[in-house]
Amino acid sequence: MATPIGNAADITLRALDTLRAAGAVACEDTRVTGKLMGIHGIDTPLVSYHEHNAARMRPVLIGRMKAGEAIALVTDAGTPLVSDPGYKLVRECVAEGVEVTTLPGASAPLAALVLSGLPTDRFLFAGFLPNRQTARRAAIGELKGVPATLVFFESPQRLPESLADMAELLGPREGAVARELTKLYEEVRRGPLPGLAAHYAEAGPPRGEVVVxxxxPGAEDTPGEADVDALLREALSRLSVRDAAADVAARTGQPKREVYARALELARDAGPGGASGGGEGGRR
Structure with missing residues (x-):
């Protein structure tokens, strides 16, 4: 039986009982979990299970559980299986008919959502955005039209530039930056995206784990045909059809195929003397 257990800093009595009763505790860092175990006087053996050894360790852990042993899975922070390799262990447990239960602890995405003051009836957790700006802007553009509150993880070092991209592509939507949730130095900063971007551009990267x-979107966030055409004409004046369509699709959240088809129409209408970068041959 596998039992994922939540954040050690907010551990429950039930979780402590489970750790004591388990045959072994699988954890990301035995040093981190070892401190928790020592504080509570628990001497259950620790087994290392992390991103780099997960493929090798999963068959070992599955074998022990199929033999009747209970294994507890602990993460260094946050909720197991959220942006960590634990989900692959649970998936294999399910495939092998091994019973799985969970003892949730602190969840940074949910805590940030609750503290943000933004709508909670419908939300999308999108994990980490891509590191590179071009890919990051494309990902933000794809999510622009999602009719839900968006929740992201972000590294402190990339936060200022990511917020700048969000402010440019999503406009003055309300946002919140939460860091070190459920810990001693918990902080939540709220406001329109341009204001948040300006603050962190001046203050620099914060410390700790960050959730944005x-x-x-509101009705004003959904661009009409005239808006898309205006953006495309401007983009076609300096880019190829393909690059102009990609740029506008990222900025508006419109489907890439539809924007590309409209860009082709506008480039044809402009003719040879139209937009200088309108055709594929417009690339330099």
């Missing part, structure tokens, strides 16, 4: 929450 962005409110859902």
């Amino acid at each position: 929450v962005i409110g859902p």
Whole structure:
């Protein structure tokens, strides 16, 4: 039996009982979990299970559980299986008919959502955005039209530039930046995205783990045909059809195929003397 257990800093009595009763505790870092075990006087053996050894350790852990042993899975922080390799262990447990239960602890995405003051009836947790700006902007553009509150993880070092991209592509939506949730130095900063971007551009990267929450789109966030055409004409004046379509799709959240088809129409209408970068041959 596998039992994922939540954040050690907010551990429950039930979780402590489970750790004591388990045959072994699988954890990301035995040093981190070892401190927790020592504080509570628990001497259950620790087994290392992390991103780099997960493929090798899963068959070992599955074998022990199929033999009747209970294994507890602990993460260094947050909720197991959220942005960590634990989900693959649970998936294999399910495939092998091994019973799985969970003892949730602190969840940074949910805590940030609750503290943000933004709508909670519908939300999308999108994990980490891509590191590179071009890919990151494309990902933000794809999510622009999602009718839900958006929740992201972000590294402190990339936060200022990510917020700048969000402010440019999503406009003045309300947002919140939460860091070190459920810990001693918990902090939540709320406001329109441009204001948040300006603050962190001046203050620099914060310390600790960061979650960004962005409110859902309003009617003003959905561009009309005239808006898309205007953006495309401007983009076609300096880019090829393909690059102009990609740029506008990222900025508006419109489907890439539809934007590309409209860009082709506008480039044909402009003719040879039209937009200088309108055709594929416009690339330099």
